[in-house]
Amino acid sequence: MRVASLVAIATLAAVTIPTTAVSQESGDPANGREVFSANCAMCHGSDAAGMMGMHPSLRGAIERLSREGVEVAIRQGRRTQPPMPAWEGRLSNDEIDNVIAYIATLPDGPRNFGADGRSGMMMGGDGDGMRMPVIALVVVLAAAAAGLVAWTATRRDLSPLRVLDRRYAAGELSREEYLQRRADLRRDGPG
Numbered sequence: 001m002r003v004a005s006l007v008a009i010a011t012l013a014a015v016t017i018p019t020t021a022v023s024q025e026s027g028d029p030a031n032g033r034e035v036f037s038a039n040c041a042m043c044h045g046s047d048a049a050g051m052m053g054m055h056p057s058l059r060g061a062i063e064r065l066s067r068e069g070v071e072v073a074i075r076q077g078r079r080t081q082p083p084m085p086a087w088e089g090r091l092s093n094d095e096i097d098n099v100i101a102y103i104a105t106l107p108d109g110p111r112n113f114g115a116d117g118r119s120g121m122m123m124g125g126d127g128d129g130m131r132m133p134v135i136a137l138v139v140v141l142a143a144a145a146a147g148l149v150a151w152t153a154t155r156r157d158l159s160p161l162r163v164l165d166r167r168y169a170a171g172e173l174s175r176e177e178y179l180q181r182r183a184d185l186r187r188d189g190p191g
Helices: 002-016 029-039 061-065 067-076 093-105 132-154 160-169 175-188
Strands: none
Touching: 029 093, 061 067, 061 093, 067 093, 160 175
16 A cells, blocks of 8 residues: 555656656766765665664665666655655755766665664664564553553551451451450551
């Protein structure tokens, strides 16, 4: 469904963009790498393999979206979460062509959100191995702690006086026994 949406958006954008905006297969990959490093690597990773669980890999993007689709995404940006900014007007036509040429040289890779090919959040940059399972563990532990706090708060009070009150209310103690034990608890202090 997501791929179909991207193809539809790229097709619609390609039809609505003036034909002069769509680049021909040109550009300098070496210069494109420099432009990519300065403008794109902060979100897509220095190796273009995606990062932070939010920014997709650009490896194989030309095959997935076509050269024109990649150019449309760069020029017009994308309404994703987080959004990709439009680079038209920020980068020259030559810089955009160079970035596309650089992306075209990258080896194919899965459409992932991390350097190892798995979808998931990265913590602390490219390829450090701290992925979604660590975050999931933290979330589970936080939920368990919250559950323990909630359970403790809703548990019946087990103080000796409350236990004595419940036993008397249940008929386990006579009034005399109850009053005597209550006086003993007060004299001995909280137990």
